[in-house]
Amino acid sequence: MIKKIKTYKDLPFEVGKTYQTKMSVxxxxxxxxxxxxxxxxxxxxxxxxxxxDLGICEVYxxxxxxxxxxxxxxxxxxxxxGNPL
Numbered sequence: 001m002i003k004k005i006k007t008y009k010d011l012p013f014e015v016g017k018t019y020q021t022k023m024s025v026x027x028x029x030x031x032x033x034x035x036x037x038x039x040x041x042x043x044x045x046x047x048x049x050x051x052x053d054l055g056i057c058e059v060y061x062x063x064x065x066x067x068x069x070x071x072x073x074x075x076x077x078x079x080x081x082g083n084p085l
Contacts, residue, residue, distance in 0.1 A: 001079035002077075002085065004075070004076055004077075005077055006072075006074055007071070007073050007074065007075050008070065008071060008072055009071075009072040011069065012067070013031055013041060013065070013067060014031065015031055015032065015033065016030075016031065016032075017030075017031055017068075018030045018031075019031065019065050019066055019068075020065075021066065022063075022064045023064060025050070027048055027049050027050045028048075028049040029046050029047070029059065031045075032047065033045040044058070044062055044065060045057065045058050045059070046059070
């Protein structure tokens, strides 16, 4: 049985936008500044929702911030094992 699943693409981070985190608590991060190194995001600076009194902080592990996603297309996979066809 063939099953179709959607594939997603990450959108770039935007200044002034709030993002969810992959942390075990329900924190969000408001991006205030983005630094690039060779067209790749190297640093995100912003405000944590749980402690805005800290001011602007840097995120050292950018992979902990969940970017927005957009549907990129569909992919056919096996309905039993999930392997791509």
